[in-house]
Amino acid sequence: MALAGCQSSQTTQPGDVGTAQAQRSGFLGDYSQLKPAPDRDGVELYIDRSVDYTRYTKLLLDPIQVLATPAPGQPPPAPDAVARMSADFQQSLQRALAPTYQVVTAPGPDVLRVRIAITNLQTVKPPTGASDFLPIKALYNAGRAAAGTSPRLVEMTAEMEALAPDGRRVVAATATRRGDKTLPQGEQITWAELQSISDYWAGNFRSRLDEMRGSGTARASADE
Incomplete structure (x- = not known):
């Protein structure tokens, strides 16, 4: 389970981002x-192994939050940009879950509630006339100069948790992942560059x- 619209040096390959927290x-x-997931770089994971998950085939997805901080002197991100990121990510989840898992709109005794946030975004004002511009400032890994002309890889982070019907947390994760496409420095980020990460x-x-x-328990084999 995984999820800074940011950018980092091309010296690392697309995919999960090292083991940095x-x-x-x-x-x-x-x-x-949370502990580092043994099967996924860039992911910290917690699973309550006392739970019988076979009962859960229904999921209640909270609206996905987008946690952004406006750049100095800039207004907050446009509501329509935030709404699009949230809706597109939710659609990615619904496509992946179907048809085995049912997305429902109300809690119940066999329903897991899922909370997700795209995190650590720093927003900027969109350029005039931009139609698909994602208002995210390009960031760089610590110790790397922001100047230069080498291509960058888009990167996104997120946090999630799943709650049992009684409100108890049974799963939690943080994740950071790089996209599959390099971008020249200075190129504006669009949702197309981040959609592959959410998928x-x-x-x-x-x-x-x-x-x-x-297995009928929380013994997730991939984590042992």
């Missing part, structure tokens, strides 16, 4: 349970659910 936004509140995470989310339910 993702910058924590506060969305999850308590991060003490990957949605597929990972589905796979993790399958693994957790495969």
Whole structure:
């Protein structure tokens, strides 16, 4: 289970981002349970292994939050840009979950509630006339100069948790992943550069659910 619209040096290949801990936004509140996932770089994971997950085939997806900080002197991100990121990510999840898992609109005794946030975004004002511009400032890895002409890889981070019907957290994760496309420095970021990341995470989310339910316990084989 996985999820800074930021950019980093091309010296690293597309995909998961090393083993560095993702910058924590506060969305999850308590991060003490998280441990590096042995099968996914760039992911910290917690699974309550006392839970029988076979009962859960229904998911209640909270609206996906986009946690952004306006750049100095800039207004907050446009509501329509935030709404699009949230809606597109939710659609990625629904496509990945179907048809085995049912996305529902109300809680119940066999429903897991899922909370997700795209985190650590720093926004900027869109250029005049831009139609698909994602208002995210290009950031760089610590220790790397922001100047230069080498291509960059788009990167995104997120945090998630799943709650049992009684409100108890049973799964939590933070993740950072690079996209598949390099961008010249100075090129504006659009959602197309981040969509592949949300699609990957949605597929990972589905796979993790399958693994957790495969044995009737929280003994997720991929994490042992």
